[in-house]
Amino acid sequence: MRIDRLTPTKTILRELGKRLANVRKQQGLSQENLAAAAGVGVATLRRIEDGRDGKLGSWLRLLMALQMEDAVDGLVPEDFRSPLAEVKGRRRTKPQGDGFVWGDERP
Numbered sequence: 001m002r003i004d005r006l007t008p009t010k011t012i013l014r015e016l017g018k019r020l021a022n023v024r025k026q027q028g029l030s031q032e033n034l035a036a037a038a039g040v041g042v043a044t045l046r047r048i049e050d051g052r053d054g055k056l057g058s059w060l061r062l063l064m065a066l067q068m069e070d071a072v073d074g075l076v077p078e079d080f081r082s083p084l085a086e087v088k089g090r091r092r093t094k095p096q097g098d099g100f101v102w103g104d105e106r107p
Contacts, residue, residue: 014051021049023066038065 001015024034035045038061045062047053063072 009054010051013054017049017051020062020066023068024049027066029066034062034065038062 003012003015007015024031029037031042031045031049035042038045038058040058040061044053044055044058048058048062060072063069
């Protein structure tokens, strides 16, 4: 499933929980092993995998325990650049010079 800006929060949590469970299983970890490595309760991990918990601190501990630092770093990039924001941030200046003005710039 692709997550986009229109995806409801509950749906995102369920999808991310499912993805987390898949990674955990691919790494051969039980819920008990991962919970212990991350320092969270097994019940917390179960809630997250079921899409019923969205506490960022728990997610971060789990992702770090799974050695997924890149995923954590990608949540909010350090150097986020938005071309649209850059264009909107530019200020237009009136040309200096011979006094010529366009018709819509006249007082």
